[in-house]
Structure formats: structure tokens, C-alpha cells
Amino acid sequence: MPRKTARKxxxxxxxxxxxxxxxxxxxxxxxxxxxxxIRAAVVSAINRGWECLGIREGYNGLLMPExxxxxxxxxxxxxxxxxxxxxxxxxxxxxxxxxxxxYPTVMKDGRIVERxxxxxxxxxxKKHRIDAVIAIGGDGSLSIAGVLAQKGLKVVGVxxxxxxxxxxxxxxxxxxxxxxFATECLDRLRSTAEAxxxxxxxxxxxxxxxxxxxxxxxxxxxDAILIPEIPYDLGKVATAIRERERRGRHFSIVVVAEGAHPxxxxxxxxEKRIGSAERLGGVGEKVAKExxxxxxxxxxxxxxxxxxxxxxxTTFDRLLALRxxxxxxxxxxxxxxxxxxxxxxxxxxxVPLEKAPHRMKTVPLDSDSVLTARELGICLxx
Ligand code: F6P
Numbered sequence: 282m283p284r285k286t287a288r289k290x291x292x293x294x295x296x297x298x299x300x301x302x303x304x305x306x307x308x309x310x311x312x313x314x315x316x317x318x319i320r321a322a323v324v325s326a327i328n329r330g331w332e333c334l335g336i337r338e339g340y341n342g343l344l345m346p347e348x349x350x351x352x353x354x355x356x357x358x359x360x361x362x363x364x365x366x367x368x369x370x371x372x373x374x375x376x377x378x379x380x381x382x383x384y385p386t387v388m389k390d391g392r393i394v395e396r397x398x399x400x401x402x403x404x405x406x407k408k409h410r411i412d413a414v415i416a417i418g419g420d421g422s423l424s425i426a427g428v429l430a431q432k433g434l435k436v437v438g439v440x441x442x443x444x445x446x447x448x449x450x451x452x453x454x455x456x457x458x459x460x461x462f463a464t465e466c467l468d469r470l471r472s473t474a475e476a477x478x479x480x481x482x483x484x485x486x487x488x489x490x491x492x493x494x495x496x497x498x499x500x501x502x503x504d505a506i507l508i509p510e511i512p513y514d515l516g517k518v519a520t521a522i523r524e525r526e527r528r529g530r531h532f533s534i535v536v537v538a539e540g541a542h543p544x545x546x547x548x549x550x551x552e553k554r555i556g557s558a559e560r561l562g563g564v565g566e567k568v569a570k571e572x573x574x575x576x577x578x579x580x581x582x583x584x585x586x587x588x589x590x591x592x593x594x595t596t597f598d599r600l601l602a603l604r605x606x607x608x609x610x611x612x613x614x615x616x617x618x619x620x621x622x623x624x625x626x627x628x629x630x631x632v633p634l635e636k637a638p639h640r641m642k643t644v645p646l647d648s649d650s651v652l653t654a655r656e657l658g659i660c661l662x663x
Contacts (some may be wrong), residue, residue, distance in 0.1 A: 301410070302334065302410055304336050325611070336354060369593060418441055443590055477579065483565065503535065504659065569581065
């Protein structure tokens with residue numbers, strides 16, 4: 282886990298404001314811990330005498346209420362959030378399609394234009410007498426939250442992603458769960474790889490950052506780890522595998538981040554999408570195909586993909602998610618808006634929303650994790 286020295290919340294707290302009703306939403310890809318944030322936020326808000334509403338599937342509950350039986354808003358009572366801390370997914374649903382600031386709309390002539398629908402969201406808040414919103418999401422959702430705050434809404438963001446690529450917070454919930462599960466998968470793959478004397482190539486998520494691949498690969502004793510931050514040369518990986526052969530180790534495990542790419546080569550993209558991020562995937566299969574002739578060893582590939590986003594959050598992720606949910610409500614109670622909660626051990630601090638989502642946090646090449654991998658003899662493809 283990347284660490285920073287603890288910083289104090291230096292900004293002075295604004296005057297507390299009267300809040301009667303808040304809304305909560307979850308946007309972007311789901312991550313284990315979302316329900317824990319919702320529960321902590323709801324209970325902390327109810328204990329302050331506030332009412333809570335949940336917006337369905339990002340802002341869709343406000344933008345297209347007719348599509349939902351309940352009108353797109355859920356009354357979040359103490360009973361509604363009981364027993365959900367350990368559950369994966371999100372009781373509110375989520376979406377990583379249709380950014381409301383650049384909403385893809387098909388015109389009569391078939392052209393697709395991007396429309397800003399933030400005015401409708403603000404009108405929805407007024408209509409339902411919502412005083413503030415807690416927006417839980419990744420870089421996309423937090424950027425939207427920042428724009429809504431600039432337009433006058435009271436907003437507090439909660440960072441979420443299994444990829445751990447959000448700057449300004451040392452870690453995001455969901456990441457530990459993803460790495461723990463992927464490491465267990467490596468343990469399982471090791472025995473079958475050894476039994477068949479094979480090379481197993483394991484592709485993991487992470488977008489343009491190698492955090493999941495690196496932490497999984499080190500913890501699961503991979504023989505090679507390929508991350509986006511270090512463009513790879515498969516010749517180097519093949520040499521490492523042949524060297525293992527010479528030492529009597531007839532199998533190898535190669536962990537590949539979905540955003541990894543060859544030196545001088547391109548990312549592997551499944552789909553380009555209008556109004557949302559491109560979808561990565563397939564590099565594991567490519568690496569397996571190209572590695573086989575270089576090593577003369579039977580090679581298989583496995584894509585862990587969305588399995589990393591499912592399941593119960595680990596204790597670490599539950600606790601972090603609960604801390605974030607309570608801190609978001611505390612921020613609103615203190616009169617803060619336009620901020621994101623962030624982990625800066627040992628504390629949770631607040632970061633301006635216009636600052637937070639705009640810098641991607643990638644793996645520093647001089648980090649102790651990269652050095653550890655190298656010192657353990659793990660090939661990083663360079
Ligand atoms: O950002 C989270 C993430 O899980 C990435 O690691 C991955 O590239 C992406 O979402 C997949 O998104 P989708 O749910 O659209 O397949």
C-alpha cells in the first residue's frame with residue numbers, strides 16, 4: 282500500500298449549516314464496500330435527525346424517474362440499510378454509461394450529440410427538497426460531483442475504485458478485496474500450472490495503473506508481472522521463464538495488468554464508447570500466444586476480470602468504507618461542500634473536489650513495491 286506522511290486538516294472548518302434531507306448515489310463500476318459506505322452515511326445522517334434518499338443508478342433515478350417503479354428514489358431508513366455492510370455490489374445500483382454532463386443523445390438525423398443534463402439534476406434536487414448529496418464514485422463520478430458543487434449544490438464525494446488509481450487518497454476501498462481474491466486465484470493456479478508444467482498468464486483489471494497486478498503478483502509469488510507503468514519486452518519474460526526451467530522449476534505464473542502494453546506498442550482495447558471510458562481487455566491472451574513460441578512451453582491464460590469486483594469486502598475495505606461514509610456526513614454537518622473524503626493515515630481528511638479526480642495515481646517506478654518485486658527476482662518485463 283502506498284503511504285504518505287500524515288497531514289493535518291489545515292483548512293478551517295466552515296460554519297455548520299442546517300440540513301434536513303440528503304441524497305446518496307453510487308456511480309461508475311461497483312467496488313466491494315459501497316454498501317458499507319451507504320450504511321455508515323445513512324446511520325450517521327439519521328442520528329443527526331436528517332432524512333436520506335438513495336438515487337438509483339448514478340443520477341438516472343433523477344434523470345429518468347419513469348423507468349423505475351419507485352420513481353428512481355429509495356427512502357433509506359435504518360431498516361433499509363440493516364445488514365448490508367458485508368454485501369458486495371450496491372443496493373442503489375450503478376452505471377458507468379451516460380455521463381450526465383456529456384449525455385449521448387441521438388438526434389433526428391441519426392447524429393449523436395453530447396448534452397449537459399446537470400440542470401435537470403439540480404431541478405430534481407429542488408423538487409425533492411434535497412439539501413445535499415453524497416456522491417460515491419471514481420474519477421468520472423467525482424468530476425461530475427465537482428461540477429455540481431460549482432453550480433451551487435452541496436456535495437461531498439467519496440472515492441471508490443478497485444483500481445486504486447485515484448490521487449489524493451492513499452487507498453480506496455475495494456482494492457484490498459480485489460487483491461486478496463486475485464492472490465487466492467494465483468495460489469490455486471500455481472498447483473495446476475505445476476502439475477502440467479505450464480505457463481499461466483493471469484490478466485487482472487486496473488485500467489491504466491498497475492496496482493492490482495503488482496500487489497497481487499508480489500503477494501502470490503508470480504514469476505513475472507507486467508504493468509502499464511513499465512512497457513514490456515516479452516523476450517525478457519521468456520528468458521526469465523527459461524532460467525526457471527534450468528533451475529528445475531517447470532512452471533511459471535505471469536500476472537498481466539489489463540493496461541499493460543509492449544515497449545513501443547499499444548494498449549489492448551475491447552471497445553471504444555461514446556460518453557464513457559474505453560474498455561480494456563485481452564492483453565493476457567495476447568501475451569500467452571506470443572510467449573508460447575518464445576518459451577516452447579504450453580501456455581494458458583485466465584482473465585479474472587469482473588470477479589475482482591464481486592464478493593464481500595475484506596475487513597480492511599469494510600472499515601475504510603464505513604469511515605468514509607461517516608466522514609462524508611460529518612463534512613456536511615460541518616458545513617463543508619465541494620470536497621472529497623480521503624485516507625491520509627491515520628486520519629481521514631477532506632480534499633477539494635476540483636483537485637482530487639484529475640490526476641491519476643500510477644505506480645511510482647521507485648516505489649518500495651517495485652523494488653521488492655525486483656529484489657525477489659520477479660521479472661517486470663524490462
Ligand atoms: O475502474 C474499475 C474497472 O473495474 C476497471 O478496472 C475496468 O477496466 C473497468 O472498470 C471495467 O468496466 P466495465 O464494468 O464497463 O466492464
